[in-house]
Amino acid sequence: MTIEFFAGRYPYILIAVLLAIGLYGMTMKRNLLKKIIGMTIFQTAIYLFFIQGAFKQGATIPVYSEEFGTDPTLYMNPLPQVIVLTAIVVGVAITGVALSLLLLTYRRYGSLDEDVIIKSMRESA
Amino acid sequence: MSQLPALIPTSLILAGLLSLLVGLRSLRAGHLIALTGTAAAFLLSVVGLVEVTSSGQPIRYAVGGWIPPIGIEFVLDHLAAYMTTLVTGIGTLVLIYAPRSIRHESPGKSALTYPSMALLVAGLAGMSITGDLFNLYVFLEIAALAAYALLATGDRAGPFATLRYLLIGAVGGGFYLLGVGFIYFSVGSVNMADVAARLPELVESRSVITGAVLMVLGLALKMGLFPLHFWMPDVYTNAPSSSAGLIAPIMTKVSAYAIVRLMLDVFPPAYFTEAIPIAATIGWVSAAGILFGSIIAIGQQDYRRMLAYSSVGQIAYVGLGIGLANPIGLIGGLLHIVNHALMKGLLFLIGGAIRWRTGLVRIPDMVGLGRKMPWTMYAFVIAVLAMVGIPPTAGFFSKVYLMIGAVQADAWVWFAVIILSSLLSAIYFFRMVEFVFRDVENESDAADDSATGGVTARELEGAVAGEVPPSMFIPIAILSAAVILVGVFNFLIVRALLEPAVAPLLGG
Numbered sequence: 001m002t003i004e005f006f007a008g009r010y011p012y013i014l015i016a017v018l019l020a021i022g023l024y025g026m027t028m029k030r031n032l033l034k035k036i037i038g039m040t041i042f043q044t045a046i047y048l049f050f051i052q053g054a055f056k057q058g059a060t061i062p063v064y065s066e067e068f069g070t071d072p073t074l075y076m077n078p079l080p081q082v083i084v085l086t087a088i089v090v091g092v093a094i095t096g097v098a099l100s101l102l103l104l105t106y107r108r109y110g111s112l113d114e115d116v117i118i119k120s121m122r123e124s125a
Numbered sequence: 126m127s128q129l130p131a132l133i134p135t136s137l138i139l140a141g142l143l144s145l146l147v148g149l150r151s152l153r154a155g156h157l158i159a160l161t162g163t164a165a166a167f168l169l170s171v172v173g174l175v176e177v178t179s180s181g182q183p184i185r186y187a188v189g190g191w192i193p194p195i196g197i198e199f200v201l202d203h204l205a206a207y208m209t210t211l212v213t214g215i216g217t218l219v220l221i222y223a224p225r226s227i228r229h230e231s232p233g234k235s236a237l238t239y240p241s242m243a244l245l246v247a248g249l250a251g252m253s254i255t256g257d258l259f260n261l262y263v264f265l266e267i268a269a270l271a272a273y274a275l276l277a278t279g280d281r282a283g284p285f286a287t288l289r290y291l292l293i294g295a296v297g298g299g300f301y302l303l304g305v306g307f308i309y310f311s312v313g314s315v316n317m318a319d320v321a322a323r324l325p326e327l328v329e330s331r332s333v334i335t336g337a338v339l340m341v342l343g344l345a346l347k348m349g350l351f352p353l354h355f356w357m358p359d360v361y362t363n364a365p366s367s368s369a370g371l372i373a374p375i376m377t378k379v380s381a382y383a384i385v386r387l388m389l390d391v392f393p394p395a396y397f398t399e400a401i402p403i404a405a406t407i408g409w410v411s412a413a414g415i416l417f418g419s420i421i422a423i424g425q426q427d428y429r430r431m432l433a434y435s436s437v438g439q440i441a442y443v444g445l446g447i448g449l450a451n452p453i454g455l456i457g458g459l460l461h462i463v464n465h466a467l468m469k470g471l472l473f474l475i476g477g478a479i480r481w482r483t484g485l486v487r488i489p490d491m492v493g494l495g496r497k498m499p500w501t502m503y504a505f506v507i508a509v510l511a512m513v514g515i516p517p518t519a520g521f522f523s524k525v526y527l528m529i530g531a532v533q534a535d536a537w538v539w540f541a542v543i544i545l546s547s548l549l550s551a552i553y554f555f556r557m558v559e560f561v562f563r564d565v566e567n568e569s570d571a572a573d574d575s576a577t578g579g580v581t582a583r584e585l586e587g588a589v590a591g592e593v594p595p596s597m598f599i600p601i602a603i604l605s606a607a608v609i610l611v612g613v614f615n616f617l618i619v620r621a622l623l624e625p626a627v628a629p630l631l632g633g
Contacts, residue, residue, distance in 0.1 A: 019303075026292055039295050044305050055311045080309065083259055090266045094298075097130060097273050098291050104277065104284035121282045121359075
């Protein structure tokens with residue numbers, strides 16, 4: 001029974017593991033760059049969730065073709081893919097801003113360690 | 126007038142992009158474009174507000190001509206009109222205020238500040254107006270990205286504080302998106318009205334419950350609800366005054382509004398109170414947040430940090446309104462969105478004015494400001510009275526609604542929390558009032574008008590009554606008038622806008 005449980009759901013389990021790894025990186029790591037890496041893993045897991053949810057075995061792209069006819073079950077659902085595309089654009093923008101903030105932080109504090117930066121921030125304040 | 130809902134975000138986004146292009150060549154023209162676009166969006170929101178209240182019907186707009194639920198839909202109903210008017214109004218005032226303050230606090234950043242402000246307001250107005258769950262996520266992130274840019278231009282620690290905010294914001298946005306995924310795969314739609322129509326058959330579904338919890342959790346993270354508020358004090362303390370004055374009043378409130386929107390219009394009535402105890406959880410967390418924010422604020426020496434902790438407490442009032450989940454309590458919470466936006470905007474702009482004139486940010490240093498900047502300090506007193514909740518200022522009435530709501534819900538602990546926190550905010554604000562109106566003890570301090578870190582005497586020419594220039598004083602004056610007027614006429618807002626908005630709760 002357990003094997004069947006995992007066999008039917010392994011993509012979702014993988015996604016859950018990726019989400020957990022991403023969150024772990026963002027919350028437990030002290031290095032800011034590692035936090036940003038955690039963030040991208042977290043975001044990627046969400047993209048995978050949408051793609052996996054929309055996946056259909058044996059279906060084709062959502063453009064009408066003579067071969068497949070008018071049966072909607074033979075076509076992929078385009079909406080989740082469009083959502084992921086938009087989400088990827090948003091994610092890239094967030095990562096870009098995060099990296100530029102990281103760069104500024106490093107130039108001003110000479111460190112990427114969160115604790116070191118907080119310490120020097122409290123001292124100067 | 127069916128184009129109206131689309132025109133509001135469009136004029137803001139256009140203004141933002143144009144302002145960026147023009148601003149690189151001419152700062153003044155760039156500012157003017159951003160200001161014009163935001164003011165136009167404000168006027169359109171007011172027109173929409175009048176239209177919606179007089180007809181009683183929401184204005185719907187199908188983006189790109191795709192008929193909903195296939196396409197994205199903008200819906201300007203009572204609540205959306207209420208929020209867009211607030212967001213664009215605060216945006217317009219801050220854009221009037223910004224140039225002098227930005228030039229003083231973060232020189233060289235003006236060209237990018239105005240477009241970011243217009244885009245921030247565009248994102249927030251879009252969040253208020255959209256009728257589509259995924260579109261809300263996109264606008265949420267547009268607003269968030271613009272906010273990161275605005276906040277990071279401040280003091281030395283600005284980028285680091287903003288990076289921590291960004292990480293929390295990314296988790297919040299991620300959870301929300303994940304929740305939308307769960308809803309989409311179980312319901313088959315992301316259009317709010319369509320989801321609402323299909324949900325009643327699926328209320329028992331575990332994936333719908335997971336989706337609802339994830340969406341609310343994500344928005345609560347974005348809202349800075351206690352104990353997930355820890356980024357807020359550092360961010361507001363290190364941000365430029367005008368950016369903090371724009372973001373603190375409206376940004377977290379729109380996320381709170383999105384939770385209210387989910388509760389009222391997407392999920393069936395009483396879903397958040399009976400099927401899953403989301404409302405009660407938010408309520409208790411908020412009650413703790415109110416006390417925590419108010420108590421920590423008492424010990425703060427930095428004006429901006431005090432306001433930030435006060436914000437942690439004040440946003441939780443809105444959360445308390447959600448937690449009460451009865452019409453009166455929710456009206457109180459929604460009314461507090463506008464009240465607190467006006468008061469906190471006013472307080473941050475006053476902080477910017479003090480910093481522009483004298484360079485001071487620490488409260489103990491502000492002794493004698495009442496003589497140096499009397500008019501600004503009168504506005505400060507109005508804001509303080511409203512924060513404490515003294516009638517007839519705006520802050521009083523939202524607390525009264527919340528208290529009636531708490532009585533109706535038999536939530537006596539929350540009732541006590543509201544009263545206690547009013548007393549606590551009286552402590553930290555009256556302490557500062559005492560400082561600014563205390564006379565300077567020795568003459569040598571009083572003669573020190575050359576203002577350490579403030580503006581030079583030449584820049585002071587043309588300032589209102591020797592205090593701050595008109596472009597900074599007028600927004601302060603308008604906001605302090607608004608704090609009193611919204612208080613006096615709150616029953617009009619409640620009757621015309623908020624009662625129709627919370628009607629779904631009455632039906633359920």
